[in-house]
Amino acid sequence: MQSQQKHKNIIKSKIIFLLLFILVCNSVSIYAQKEYVVVLDAGHGGKDPGNLGNGYKEKNIALKVALKVGEKLKQRKDVKILFTRNKDVFIDLWKRGDIANHAKADLFVSIHCDSHTSNAYGAGTFVLGLRGNKKNLEIAKRENAAILLEDNYQDKYKGFDPNSAESVIGLSLLQEENLDKSLAIASLIQNNFTFKLKRNNRKVKQDNFQVLRETIMPSVLIELGFLTNKKEGRFLNSNSGQTKMANEIADAIYNYIKNLKLNTVIEDVTTINSASEIEFKVQVASGKNRIATKSYNFKGLKNIERIQLGSFYKYYYGNTSSYSSAEKSMKIAKSKGYKTAFIIALKNGKKISIQDALKRP
Missing domain, CATH: 3.30.70.1070 (Sporulation related repeat)
Structure with missing residues (x-):
């Protein structure tokens, strides 16, 4: 009789253990299946070509790189990719952020190419912030100039003038609670450009890009390099250069997601x-x-x-x-x-x- 009772207790213990094991596995499984929504934004497009350094079109290069980033990240089961545009069309700056906000995205990445009157070169990554310095202000003003091409931009942006330093400086910092995460992904991207591809490091900086201001999640704006620099423009216009830059952006994004998982993993027991x-x-x-x-x-x-x-x-x-x-x-x-x-x-x-x-x- 005691032997039978002991046997029943063993079976009961095994069942309880099995149920607990299933509960934990389900908890981890639910978390593991969470999709991280990443919105990729190819800068400019349509009637807005972006900068035309050395005859290259920023809108085309940005789109090709964004599509390549998306193609690589789509191989990950836990990542969902959305594009603000996947062809040569003009998208209002406010609409780009709106797409990400409505999708409840976990990350917004805007891709651009830079220009300058000098022979400047190198890749840089920006997060939303107050005016850093005159040089960064000029970059922000150039990218924000696309506002003037939008219909009824005066109403949408309430008098914002992309050519006015006062307007750029006066923009409020709405993303302070996202700043840590924005800086984290920006650093990963910038390190990949600098140490893996040996691109000139123009560092992570803060400035008031309107397209970042419209989003309510961690967001970065990437300047792949300068089309006005002949060597760099040629590299960025090539399929090889676009693939290399896209691979490092995708790798940084996925490492960022893995870090998020480590910081939020669920362990019930x-x-x-x-x-x-x-x-x-x-x-x-x-x-x-x-x-x-x-x-x-x-x-x-x-x-x-x-x-x-x-x-x-x-x-x-x-x-x-x-x-x-x-x-x-x-x-x-x-x-x-x-x-x-x-x-x-x-x-x-x-x-x-x-x-x-x-x-x-």
Whole structure:
């Protein structure tokens, strides 16, 4: 009798273990199947050729590179690619951002080519920000000039003049809470150009590109190089050059997505290393502005923590040693409008990956 009962208990334990195993696998599977929506924006198009350095057309090169990036990323099951244009047509700047916003995209990448009166060369990547310097301002003004070709642009942009320094400088920074992620993907792209392709490094910079201002997700604008430089223009106009640049952009985007996975992976039945050592927080915003941590400044969220890192301030909500509690805090933050809020983990005050924080001891 005891033997039979023992046998039943063993079977019962195995069933419980199997159910838990299925639950965990389903949880991980659901996460693994999440599609990351990436919107690729080929600059200019149609009646707007972009710059015509050495007789090359920026709109054609940008489109070919964007299509190649999309072609490579479509091979990934967890990535969904959308294009603002896949042929030679003119798309309003506001519409490009609108496409990404309606698709609830995780990332927006706008592709362009640069020009200059000198023999300048090299690739650069931009994120939305306040005016950096006169040189960056001129680039922003050139790319924003496409606004003048749009119908009723005065109404859409409420008096914005792309040729006015005051208008460019006066644009508000609407993406501060996305800035960290924008800088992360921009750095990955720029490093690939610099170290893998040996392109001249024009670095990651911030400026007020209207096409980035229209989006509500992490966004970057890439200047592949200068068509006005004969050697670089020839490289960018070639199929080989376009393929090389596209491959590095696609590789950077996928590495960015993999990093996002590491920071948000779901583990329902893991044990925290040590509650006294590990803490979780929800980052709701970041930027250069020092804001008082009052609830009215954070849509009603209380107990906001502000930490200064260099010239930036980061704002955190829901400090806890429990990952499940952190998830609840993140849901609250997102319900308040912080759609890009994410969880970070710290061990003894140092940031670590969520994956490492959730490992069994």
